[in-house]
Amino acid sequence: MKKILLATAALAAMASAASAERYVMITHTQGTDPFWPVVEKGAKDAAAAVGATLEYNFDPSGDMSAMAKLIEAAAATDPDGIIVSLPDADALGGAIRDAVDAGIPVITINSGLENSKDVGALMHVGQPEYDAGKAAGERAKEEGVTNGLCLNQEAYNTALVDRCTGYFDAFGQELNQIDVSNDVTQIKTRTAAALQADESIDGLLAVGPHVCEAAWEAVEEVGADVHLSCFDLSPGVMDLIEAGHVSFTIDQQQRLQGYMPVIVLHLYNTNAGMLPGANVTSGPGFVDASNAADVKSQAGVNR
Numbered sequence: 001m002k003k004i005l006l007a008t009a010a011l012a013a014m015a016s017a018a019s020a021e022r023y024v025m026i027t028h029t030q031g032t033d034p035f036w037p038v039v040e041k042g043a044k045d046a047a048a049a050v051g052a053t054l055e056y057n058f059d060p061s062g063d064m065s066a067m068a069k070l071i072e073a074a075a076a077t078d079p080d081g082i083i084v085s086l087p088d089a090d091a092l093g094g095a096i097r098d099a100v101d102a103g104i105p106v107i108t109i110n111s112g113l114e115n116s117k118d119v120g121a122l123m124h125v126g127q128p129e130y131d132a133g134k135a136a137g138e139r140a141k142e143e144g145v146t147n148g149l150c151l152n153q154e155a156y157n158t159a160l161v162d163r164c165t166g167y168f169d170a171f172g173q174e175l176n177q178i179d180v181s182n183d184v185t186q187i188k189t190r191t192a193a194a195l196q197a198d199e200s201i202d203g204l205l206a207v208g209p210h211v212c213e214a215a216w217e218a219v220e221e222v223g224a225d226v227h228l229s230c231f232d233l234s235p236g237v238m239d240l241i242e243a244g245h246v247s248f249t250i251d252q253q254q255r256l257q258g259y260m261p262v263i264v265l266h267l268y269n270t271n272a273g274m275l276p277g278a279n280v281t282s283g284p285g286f287v288d289a290s291n292a293a294d295v296k297s298q299a300g301v302n303r
Helices: 001-019 035-050 064-076 088-101 129-142 158-169 184-197 209-220 235-244 253-272 292-298
Strands: 022-028 052-056 081-085 108-110 121-126 150-154 177-179 204-206 229-230 248-249 285-290
Touching: 022 035, 022 064, 022 253, 035 052, 035 081, 035 253, 064 081, 064 088, 081 253, 088 108, 088 121, 108 253, 121 253, 129 158, 129 204, 129 229, 129 248, 150 158, 150 184, 150 235, 158 204, 177 184, 184 209, 204 209, 209 229, 209 235, 235 248, 235 285, 235 292
Parallel strands: 022 052, 022 081, 081 108, 108 121, 150 177, 150 204, 204 229, 229 248
Antiparallel strands: 248 285
16 A cells, blocks of 8 residues: 555656656856856746756857757757757847747847847847946946946847947037957956057946856956946946945846746746736836845855
8 A cells, every 4th residue: 555655656756757847947157157157046936936947058159040040940849948048139130930830938138128129029038238238338438437437248149239339429519439359358358458549538337147257357467547337246246336436337237037937937827828918127226335235144145
């Protein structure tokens, strides 16, 4: 009798595992940006909350065609949903549309708000990047910046270009950005070279947290007197804000970008297509000296 009960319990467990929802998240990180582990954590926290499994994938090359292949591979496994960042709609749109045509619900996150609907996604979770960049520029202008430079680590990423564009539109100026790459050594070297080449630069916008930290090292090395502002959070960025080296950083609450899509897909799949009535805007918000102490313990963990 005991063996029968054990066998029944084992079969029940197997049936439960087989019926569990399975979601795949694919992002454009190269594995060097401290932003993305927080997104992954949020997604896995949400999956645990609803009893689903979450697979997280990225291609360390950062190549968009390689990312498209990851989307295609994920769709071939027929998951209950795909969550994907959309930095380049031209390169990734075909793979996403194919997944949608195959009956797989897709939610885009982080990059690609303006193209999410066009590729067939149910909705987008992220911040309006141009608006966030413009808010950063307006504040930098109020704080005395007159000649800025945007440090972009992913020149192909339309969301980062939008941040830089918004920043300069706030000044009524033409876009002025350089590609600093995702390599911290290159970020420092290229930023230092730009500051030395044009001593009139009095403002830097770093559109990633690791870029922010490396940019400060370049500012220190060159001995420049510049206003430094950033996007996203890390323990190092929090330290720089508290030390007075960084004026502010824009918080897009990346844990929400991982957490919310899983919850939404779960509701969509288990409640006859239940969906929010609009995209979920996760930012922007300012973190500066006034609230850095409260936020610091969350940096790199939940924000």
